[in-house]
Amino acid sequence: MTKAVKSALIIGGGHNGLACAAYLARAGVQVTVLEAAERFGGAAVTREFAPGFQISAGAHLLFALDEKIRSELQLEQHGLEMAATALETIGLDEDGDYVSIAGGTLSGPGALDEDKTAMTRYQRQMNRFADVIWGLKDQLPPRMGTTAKDDLLSLGKLGLKIRRLGTEDMREFLRITGINVYDILQERFTSEHLKGALSVDGTLGTFLGTRSNNSVFCALHRFNRGRDYALPKGGMGAVSEALAAAAKAAGATLRTNATVASITMDFDRASGVTLSDGETLEADVVISNADPKTTFFKLLGARHLEAGFANRVHHLRTRGCVAKLHLALDGLPGFTGLDETQLGKRLLIAADMQYVEHAFNHAKYGEYAQEPVLEITVPSVHDATLAPAGQHVLSANVAWAPYDLKGGWTEVARADFLERCLSVLERYAPGLRGQILHSELLTPVDMEQEFGMTGGHWHHVELALDAFLMMRPTPGAAQYATPVNGLYLCGAGSHPGGNVTGCVGRNAAKAVLKGQG
Amino acid sequence: MKTFNIDSPMHHKTKVFPSPFHSRQAEWNENKEWSRWYDYLSVPSYTDETMEYFAGRNTCGVFDITPMTKHLITGPDALPFMNRLVTRDVSKLKPGRVGYSVWCDDRGQVIDDGTIFHLQQGQYRLCSQEHQIDWLMINAHGFDVSIVEDTHDVAGLALQGPTSCAVLRKMNLPGIENLTPFGMASFDFEGTQLMISRTGFTGDLGYELWIDPDHAEVLWDRLFAAGELHGIRPMGSDALEMLRIEAGFIMAGADFAPALHTVRSKNTRSPFELGLDWLVDFKKPVFNGRQALLKEQQQGSRYALVKLDIEDNKAAEHSYVYDTRERNIGWVTSAMWSPSAKKNIALATVKRPHGKVDERMLVEIYYQRELAWSRKMAQAVVVEQPFWDPPRRRQTPPADW
Structure with missing residues (x-):
């Protein structure tokens, strides 16, 4: 029999680690969170990148934070405030013929009438399908090959959800989930420009182009049931701070500048951790917010794992491929065709699907995109705390920029890639270059260093059907418990994956309390 | 002698390799029948399998074990590597000793069995029935070890039967009679090193002789000269099969299906299901299959x-x-x-x-x-x-x- 868990150590104070800490603390577990950086949040963090300019250094849009977590942990009471909500997505156009997407509503000078009707249908269908995929987000994924009631129930629920779509939608769901966004967007829409913008949802943050299978799945994973993009006041770090406050209020001990060097084993059980300064801590369970490769290889050591499992972890796809661009601007940028109020939306540079595919093609061969895809926010439009008066910050995800760049991310390569980003931006926002006071480019290698994520990968482990639900990160660790007694996972490498959701942390807490594994 | 050069780009023309003992085997092989044992030609029976079997029980028989898959495992992590790989506790195996073990996958199903030679501190030879290099490389991740399959670099003869020690004594190998079962020793021999272990697959008094392939023929000749009055004769695989069944030794591919070559999971076997409980050491905190085997121990085989x-x-x-x-x-x-x-x-x-x-x-x-x-x-x-x-x-x- 497993005895009740009384104490827990959480390696890493990312948003999931904090959520996990909050839930465990509320259940009476003595929790200590150990964060290596000087602030909490992992890749959901706000920091200064140039004097007076604050930026969300990792994730820069909030769109998937779980409602249940928000209310259960009372994040609003703990200081979470939105600077802007319901942000439309605007597919930029060099000539100003942009398209604006707000849920199922399409507008803007580039919007075609036939696409408007198609958009409503697309939105309805994707919402239903995303519901199936997200339906199990706050459950422990079922284990395979067992006859335990919980597992069968969980599998049954998934089956039922698919069946409930009705014959037509079920067929369509089964047809498209494994295939690529290029095909399904081609079937549904006319405007090349609109298709380009929509295809970004299936490819950004993954090693997939528009024609790569799995990209529909990724689009569904991002599809957040009609809720649109939001910007927290004070940047993404505000989410983490609210989670930290909630965890603290529940009684968790939170420590920054505490780098875990290794997980300690007591015979066949994880019994604690050793910090880089030599300090040792013990607890009933150790929960890792770090990615699976960091957890199992760097902190634990492959030798404490059986070889088949270690081999599966070894082969997890963890090659990050998105860079982050931060610009401090002397004034509002002028994107052709957009008025001032539109600058604060989610802006996409993805001329058409061919453009996106070409940007990805380079990554396949270890090169960065010559004409990158950009997802841009100018959060200071909504939030004056981020930049000095009259000045602004621009944050952009830039794809594709592979972690393992041929020849490495040398100063020359960085400078050249930055130049390519700026020259693309300049085409859409003439005069932008002249406004730049400071710039910062984070390659996946930088993100690996800053956030401790293997490969600088947003999702810790590539998001794909073969790494979802009971396959995430890999069988044997897909229920948050790992093959090592007393060691759990609570990071984006586990179900339901990356993005700032808090779900992994909450589910992991549930698994720990259940004592599974 | 070495009969092929595996580094040569034309070596694929060699097809099935003649063993380094081939010239001598061919002389003795009255039946002119050859079988294939992985990459090598092997002899099923030289004259009559029963006669060869009786040599193994009453005098001594010589069986070519060169085709057996061999690996050299070296490096600072060689011991932890071996201990995670196999079910038994390799730290108890002192240098100069040989141990039999099985190794399992994560489901606790037997991949293969074989012998571990602790050659010297931090250096092991693993002999197996099946090819194992891919599994060993998978196992090497996270360990500071070097793993080489050196099947082609080591020629081997099994000398099995009651007169085997007498034959070796006649070859002037000082102290050979003091070798205990599962012990090994090295001897200067014709300008090279001859390694002899007191091991075998017949359940009788017997030895295995290991040498570089270029000295294979001289070893055969010296051995047969020394054994002439001790009833020495070459043995084929048919005779060996009889000897090992009598000894109660199991064989991969005959008595169990090796886990990595098995499609249907019900057809694999755990060590407990092969009567090898004594090889499973749960006092080790981790080894491949440990968790599954613990469960099997509780729930039954x-x-x-x-x-x-x-x-x-x-x-x-x-x-x-x-x-x-x-x-x-x-x-x-x-x-x-x-x-x-x-x-x-x-x-x-x-x-x-x-x-x-x-x-x-x-x-x-x-x-x-x-x-x-x-x-x-x-x-x-x-x-x-x-x-x-x-x-x-x-x-x-x-x-x-």
């Missing part, structure tokens, strides 16, 4: 491997096994009439809870007499001890014949 003593003298090859009420409970995996034990013997797989010592079973034997088929439901009983296990197998120093 599916199968048991048993030794059967069967009435009459018709070999029970490929037979079904029944309980006394004629319900099918398993099948025979290896069988023969044992000339030394004078018994009709078999190794069989039966479903648990069957398989207890002294349990009575029935074996359905089909046999031919002058082309006419007959069937017999033969009485059989489960026995605990191997059919052949003479004291001379362990006696040190061995008797001088």
